[in-house]
Amino acid sequence: MAHLRGFCSKMRGTGGKDELLIAYFGQSLSGSALEWYTRQDPSRWYTWDDLAQTFAGHFQYNIEIVTDRLTLLKLEKKPGESFREFGFCWREQAERVDPPMREGEMVDYFLQTLEPIYFGHLVTSVGKYFNEVVKMGGMIEEGLKSNKILSYSEIKPTTQAIQSGAGGALGKKKREDVATVETGT
Numbered sequence: 001m002a003h004l005r006g007f008c009s010k011m012r013g014t015g016g017k018d019e020l021l022i023a024y025f026g027q028s029l030s031g032s033a034l035e036w037y038t039r040q041d042p043s044r045w046y047t048w049d050d051l052a053q054t055f056a057g058h059f060q061y062n063i064e065i066v067t068d069r070l071t072l073l074k075l076e077k078k079p080g081e082s083f084r085e086f087g088f089c090w091r092e093q094a095e096r097v098d099p100p101m102r103e104g105e106m107v108d109y110f111l112q113t114l115e116p117i118y119f120g121h122l123v124t125s126v127g128k129y130f131n132e133v134v135k136m137g138g139m140i141e142e143g144l145k146s147n148k149i150l151s152y153s154e155i156k157p158t159t160q161a162i163q164s165g166a167g168g169a170l171g172k173k174k175r176e177d178v179a180t181v182e183t184g185t
Helices: 002-010 018-028 031-038 048-058 069-074 083-094 103-112 116-125 130-145 152-163 168-183
Strands: none
Touching: 002 018, 002 048, 018 031, 018 048, 031 048, 069 083, 069 103, 083 103, 083 130, 103 116, 103 130, 116 130
16 A cells, blocks of 8 residues: 555656556566566556556555564574664564554563573663664674673583583683683683
């Protein structure tokens, strides 16, 4: 519907002539909409309304398949996607939820989709604005890349060795290393 409104707005100078609207509509399309259009028989459209109704009817599923809260919880950051990119894509989907989400609710749901390292650092951001959370997530991402923040997967083997009671000097050395990491000294 938005595409149809935008197209009509651009074509306002045609005086609403059906032939011109029909003739130029295909040039306004791309992707799956263009593929759909090229498979149609234009002779069955006698008026602009015929074409517009056929187009809207075919793409009605875009309106009917509305993102819900459960769908948002299943979204994951893709490999190679920056935290910031993921945050913007997630927010874009969250804007489609009906009924609309409040800012605080968005932050709560967003935090639940994050990997443990991000969740652990951002859980205290409940009550902040979504954009602030994304900014902090980007800073955490940079900290992980520059080794200023250690990921859990890097310290997990050491922690497991200590918990399993690995004895001797090696176990003592690992415990000292973990103590150093934990205290930051």
